[in-house]
Amino acid sequence: xxxxxxxxxxxxxxxxxxxxxxxxxxxxxxxxxxxxxxxxxxxxxxxxxxxxxxxxxxxxxxxxxxxxxxxxxxxxxxxxxxxxxxxxxxxxxxxxxxxxxxxxxxxxxxxxxxxxxxxxxxxxxxxxxxxxxxxxxxxxxxxxxxxxxxx
Amino acid sequence: xxxxxxxxxxxxxxxxxxxxxxxxxxxxxxxxxxxxxxxxxxxxxxxxxxxxxxxxxxxxxxxxxxxxxxxxxxxxxxxxxxxxxxxxxxxxxxxxxxxxxxxxxxxxxxxxxxxxxxxxxxxxxxxxxxxxxxxxxxxxxxxxxxxxxxx
DNA sequence: ACGACTATTGCGACTCGCTCGCATTAGCCA
DNA sequence: TGGCTAATGCGAGCGAGTCGCAATAGTCGT
Numbered sequence: 001x002x003x004x005x006x007x008x009x010x011x012x013x014x015x016x017x018x019x020x021x022x023x024x025x026x027x028x029x030x031x032x033x034x035x036x037x038x039x040x041x042x043x044x045x046x047x048x049x050x051x052x053x054x055x056x057x058x059x060x061x062x063x064x065x066x067x068x069x070x071x072x073x074x075x076x077x078x079x080x081x082x083x084x085x086x087x088x089x090x091x092x093x094x095x096x097x098x099x100x101x102x103x104x105x106x107x108x109x110x111x112x113x114x115x116x117x118x119x120x121x122x123x124x125x126x127x128x129x130x131x132x133x134x135x136x137x138x139x140x141x142x143x144x145x146x147x148x149x150x151x
Numbered sequence: 152x153x154x155x156x157x158x159x160x161x162x163x164x165x166x167x168x169x170x171x172x173x174x175x176x177x178x179x180x181x182x183x184x185x186x187x188x189x190x191x192x193x194x195x196x197x198x199x200x201x202x203x204x205x206x207x208x209x210x211x212x213x214x215x216x217x218x219x220x221x222x223x224x225x226x227x228x229x230x231x232x233x234x235x236x237x238x239x240x241x242x243x244x245x246x247x248x249x250x251x252x253x254x255x256x257x258x259x260x261x262x263x264x265x266x267x268x269x270x271x272x273x274x275x276x277x278x279x280x281x282x283x284x285x286x287x288x289x290x291x292x293x294x295x296x297x298x299x300x301x302x
Numbered sequence: 303a304c305g306a307c308t309a310t311t312g313c314g315a316c317t318c319g320c321t322c323g324c325a326t327t328a329g330c331c332a
Numbered sequence: 333t334g335g336c337t338a339a340t341g342c343g344a345g346c347g348a349g350t351c352g353c354a355a356t357a358g359t360c361g362t
Contacts, residue, residue, distance in 0.1 A: 029338075135296045
């Protein structure tokens with residue numbers, strides 16, 4: 001816990017919806033209803049959500065909120081460090097709160113997602129660094145393969 | 152060496168263009184000029200090629216060959232085990248001969264690609280299997296991060 | 303060498319997941 | 333209350349494929 005996407009100045013974390021809105025405000029952003037609804041959706045379920053998915057939920061409350069607004073807000077919230085996104089093989093980008101960063105294994109056959117502690121990548125990270133000077137980011141892209149049921 | 156994408160029945164490898172065409176023929180496929188030109192392009196350079204990229208090269212010889220034909224042939228050649236594809240973060244799918252399968256590190260900042268031996272994933276593979284019953288496929292999707300220059 | 307059979311092709315239309323420009327709306331602060 | 337400008341809705345566009353269909357062309361048996 002306590003880690004977020006690296007490198008962005010002014011990034012911070014938010015444990016509650018109000019914290020997140022406060023963070024938006026403190027950066028000169030405005031608290032709009034689309035922002036609030038989007039954050040509500042994100043805080044309501046702890047899982048991985050696609051933009052489409054979130055749009056449907058937000059639009060249940062306010063049907064006029066456009067998908068492009070969702071994307072723009074997701075981008076902004078990520079810049080602020082409130083959320084992070086990951087890619088699971090084929091299929092759309094998923095977003096979740098930055099408070100729970102972890103690695104992902106995704107089954108190429110059935111699509112099943114397994115959340116794994118980032119520490120499982122420690123050995124690989126070390127080798128990558130010493131042998132190739134490369135710093136891996138195990139969170140951003142999932143590791144693909146086959147789950148127990150499919151292999 | 153000697154390993155290819157797992158699981159496909161009838162899969163084989165081809166060391167030369169003629170071997171590959173023979174394999175196509177032996178599976179009831181036809182040796183067409185688009186097939187031959189595509190394989191020529193693939194054998195000519197050992198790197199990672201996108202479909203677009205290959206299309207341009209093929210079309211230099213035969214301008215009428217449509218991009219959809221390229222995609223269909225790439226799919227078929229992969230089914231036969233002649234080539235494999237990988238995904239490098241954002242950006243299009245890349246294809247290369249199955250004779251050199253390896254892992255990939257891709258820099259999220261500058262896009263640089265580092266080819267790494269699959270053995271670097273051995274420790275992770277073992278942990279993934281014992282702790283989660285998950286068999287990783289380190290070739291299909293690249294591991295993202297930062298290269299020495301960008302970190 | 304000739305058909306017939308059917309794999310393959312070219313073409314165009316379409317999808318998915320975004321991304322962008324632009325005119326309008328609406329937060330926020332004085 | 334007004335003004336400044338961030339944010340929004342809308343629609344068009346884009347990259348990377350994917351698909352149905354009618355026309356074409358390899359291959360094989362004779």
